[in-house]
Amino acid sequence: MNALPANPPDESHAALLGRLGNRSIVFVGLMGAGKTAIGRKVAGILGLPFIDSDQEIESVSRMSVPELFERYGETEFRALEQRVILRVLEHGPQVLSTGGGAFMSAQTREAIAAHGVSVWLKAEIDLLMDRVSKKQNRPLLKSADPRAVIERLMAERYPVYAAADVTVPTRDDRKEVIAAEVVNALCGYFGVAAATGEVRS
Template sequence: MQRNNKSVQAPDKRAGDRLADPRPIVLIGMMGVGKSTIGRRLALRLGLPFVDADDEIEHAAGMTIPEIFARYGEAGFRDGERRVIARLMEEGQQVIATGGGAFMNEETRALILDRAIAIWLDADIDILVERVSRREGRPLLQGKDPRQVLTELAAIRTPVYALAPIKIRSGAGPHEQTVDRIMEVLGR
């Protein structure tokens, strides 16, 4: 693959089958794990487009995610999310950051596992709590204790996230370290 960005590393000579894999790379994991930030940086390093599913959902609905939740509830949001992710999966090789609950939908999960390289970004609850406190507009946290909500969500979601074939730990260090680990796993 040709790369125009000089800061992108050259392909590893030992690169495996994933080097030429045309499927999209889909990042899954809890809110606050860094899917969007890591996804942007990963896409840049790979020379691929990046898309944030939450941004696409807002664009398609013509309203913000909190507005969608307020008007249609979580079930309505999840239905729209499922449709948007299905569309994104058809758009070819790119890096897609999903919302934290997207992979919990059975149909979305099956599509991702069948047609994408699914990467579960995982982090300790302390890291997630610190990161989600930096940004507002997370409907599942509105008026609630973030640590309690994230702990409860992790208990439910972790076994489902574990179905992803690739798991990468996102630590407290710079996101570039996580991107480096993903590049290693992808053979780049």
């Protein structure tokens, strides 16, 4: 295993963008993992547009995600989510944050594989609980036992998220730190020398 030497950020980022081409960097993971916050930071680092699939869904439907869940149910919401993500993926390169259930769709996974590079932000349950407990807009957590819901979702979804191209463990740290780790992990995926530290290939 050879270690690639570290490159200055601009050089590494240019090489990464060259390898990325017209593909999108697509964040997947459970609610509370930080997909939107970290995705925005990564987009800023690389000079790419950032799109949040939930915001796109709300824009086209003129309804909030909780309202869509309540009025149409999860099945219809997931169908709309899939259509929106497939449309967005046609316009890379960009950074795209997806909803927690999006990657569970085989068709969505295939589209992401064809038009993007998937990044799983993997979080432990205590971090997820701490973050989601501060927000009231999580339709799947309207339960007497939200922790049990998160545990069930982890059991169902983590084996599927594991199919992502890149996995980055996330934690309670500055967003800039996690975003830099994502960029370095992407450099490793593409065989590009990272801006800091070493990338094994």
